[in-house]
Amino acid sequence: MAAANTKELETKVRDRLVQLYKQTPCMPIMVRIAWHDAGTYDVNTNTGGVNGSVRFDVEQKHKANAGLKVALDLLAPIKKDFPEISYADLFQLASVVAIEYAGGPKIPFRMGRKDAEGPEKCPEEGRLPDAEHKLPQLRKIFYRMGLNDKELTVLSGGHTLGRAHKDRSGYEGPWTKNPLVFDNSYFVEILKEKPDPELLRLASDLALLEDPNTRKLVEEYAANKDLFFEDYAQAHKKLSELGAVWVQ
Numbered sequence: 001m002a003a004a005n006t007k008e009l010e011t012k013v014r015d016r017l018v019q020l021y022k023q024t025p026c027m028p029i030m031v032r033i034a035w036h037d038a039g040t041y042d043v044n045t046n047t048g049g050v051n052g053s054v055r056f057d058v059e060q061k062h063k064a065n066a067g068l069k070v071a072l073d074l075l076a077p078i079k080k081d082f083p084e085i086s087y088a089d090l091f092q093l094a095s096v097v098a099i100e101y102a103g104g105p106k107i108p109f110r111m112g113r114k115d116a117e118g119p120e121k122c123p124e125e126g127r128l129p130d131a132e133h134k135l136p137q138l139r140k141i142f143y144r145m146g147l148n149d150k151e152l153t154v155l156s157g158g159h160t161l162g163r164a165h166k167d168r169s170g171y172e173g174p175w176t177k178n179p180l181v182f183d184n185s186y187f188v189e190i191l192k193e194k195p196d197p198e199l200l201r202l203a204s205d206l207a208l209l210e211d212p213n214t215r216k217l218v219e220e221y222a223a224n225k226d227l228f229f230e231d232y233a234q235a236h237k238k239l240s241e242l243g244a245v246w247v248q
């Protein structure tokens with residue numbers, strides 16, 4: 001099963017991921033695991049980020065990562081067949097293929113992230129945002145990653161996919177009516193004055209409406225799916241490379 005070069009490896013792993021999504025529509029949790037690997041990045045200390053450290057038990061046990069073992073288990077057969085791909089690349093590739101498969105934008109992807117070799121490289125608990133956070137706390141966390149208000153807002157649109165699970169985060173339900181379709185409906189839903197009782201809105205989602213600038217972006221993305229896709233793809237590429245150490 002080995003691949004001759006990086007491009008071939010990427011193509012073969014992409015094919016396997018598409019097969020996986022056809023059989024098991026697990027696209028949302030792949031986007032979540034990739035974001036949780038990346039979102040620990042600290043631009044000031046250059047620690048955390050996309051190094052595959054979320055695969056280690058100690059990081060899996062962080063409260064924010066509850067349930068991510070499901071994603072690791074689903075990816076294990078692909079990693080077994082293609083041991084040359086790093087975990088860091090596998091998580092990020094699984095996420096961009098998931099978004100594309102669900103109808104979202106094509107996100108430029110670069111292979112070659114190196115893995116953290118041992119659990120001593122895992123960041124301390126508490127670097128990822130919490131569902132109860134309001135805008136000042138979310139800003140602090142996203143600025144620490146080296147991201148800005150626009151990136152915070154557009155990336156929150158990742159909640160167009162998937163759902164919360166009572167036995168993982170304690171919350172329940174999807175943010176949108178079609179949680180396996182990547183579109184701009186997350187922004188449409190959070191702007192509605194009368195929330196749909198079947199859909200979820202976390203405090204951290206509604207926080208985007210607290211500030212005139214982030215609210216304006218939410219309104220623009222709700223009105224213009226193409227603009228959302230364009231800005232999302234750019235911000236996601238940046239997210240997928242936070243703190244990367246590249247193979248030469």
Ligand code: HEM
Nearest residue numbers: 028029031035129130131155158162163164165168169204
């Ligand atoms: C802004 C701060 C954020 C907070 C507080 C937050 C919080 C959460 C919570 C509580 C869940 C539910 C987990 C569960 O019970 O299964 C969740 C799921 C999810 N999050 Fe976020 N999130 C944030 C940002 C993001 C970003 C930036 C992305 C992607 C770029 C993202 C992608 C997802 C996805 C796809 C799911 C669904 C997973 C599934 O269906 O299994 N989130 N998030």
